[in-house]
Amino acid sequence: GSGTGSAIWAAQEVWPGAPINTVAVEPSRSMRQVASHLLHDRPSVVWRASLDEQTRLGRGRRFDLVVASHTLTEMANESERVRATSALWSLVSPGGVLVLAERGNRWGFHVIRTMRDGLLAREASKRRLRLQREMDRDPSLQGRAEEEAAAAAAEEEASAAASADAEAEGGMWARAGVDVSAWAQAEEAVLSASEDVDASPAATETETEAGAAA
Numbered sequence: 001g002s003g004t005g006s007a008i009w010a011a012q013e014v015w016p017g018a019p020i021n022t023v024a025v026e027p028s029r030s031m032r033q034v035a036s037h038l039l040h041d042r043p044s045v046v047w048r049a050s051l052d053e054q055t056r057l058g059r060g061r062r063f064d065l066v067v068a069s070h071t072l073t074e075m076a077n078e079s080e081r082v083r084a085t086s087a088l089w090s091l092v093s094p095g096g097v098l099v100l101a102e103r104g105n106r107w108g109f110h111v112i113r114t115m116r117d118g119l120l121a122r123e124a125s126k127r128r129l130r131l132q133r134e135m136d137r138d139p140s141l142q143g144r145a146e147e148e149a150a151a152a153a154a155e156e157e158a159s160a161a162a163s164a165d166a167e168a169e170g171g172m173w174a175r176a177g178v179d180v181s182a183w184a185q186a187e188e189a190v191l192s193a194s195e196d197v198d199a200s201p202a203a204t205e206t207e208t209e210a211g212a213a214a
Contacts (some may be wrong), residue, residue, distance in 0.1 A: 005035045007067040008045060021056070025051055046176065051087045062093035069101040077184035085115040155194050163206075 002024040011020055025048045026032045030203070032047050039045055048054045066088050072081045085100070092098050100115060102108030 001028065001031065002037065002127075004032060005039050005045070007069055008039060011065065012070055021205045022046070023048060023054060023061075023063070025049070025054060030188075051084065051091075054091070055087065061091075062096065063091055064093055064096045065099070066091050066096065067101070069099075070103065072100065072115065075100050076115070081111060087120065089119060113154065122130065151174065 003026065005040055008022055008024065011022070019195070022045045024035065024045055026035065027049055029049075032049075036045075036047065048057070068088055074085065075081050075084065088100075098119075102111055102113050121212075138192060
């Protein structure tokens, strides 16, 4: 979890005086009490007991920055880590950043690499779906789209080659019930629907937010 709020302190150091709205996820009630006391002068912090609670109460809210520090390696098994990483990634706003930090040993490296490979595969699949949709809408774009699709495929292959057991690790996502292709298709469907809504002349105002989740 977020523990005593070290990621929140770090964000305040990097962006001093910035209006940072933070959601901190910490399952331990006593730890939340300690952290709340330490962060008493930061009223913008909202505390959650779990990622599920944030998903339920957050109403689709996303963040420019999501941090999971020394959290994934504490989970019981790979399936839990995959589900947590999926949930964390879903909280990142477009153009935002997900930071995963673990100990600098072989186990920490393995966990980070496995989660990274899964997210990269998901993004590559989503990119190919977007390119295919563009070609369906405008056949004249086929040449450019095919070049970009080839580049995306090359990037995915390079990412897989960087890990000797990438195939076995990728299977962990499937065993955890995370279908990378279906995941990408679902997000593309949401994106397509939002594009139709954005076509209407509606004025919107976006507030920049940063969150320290997990």
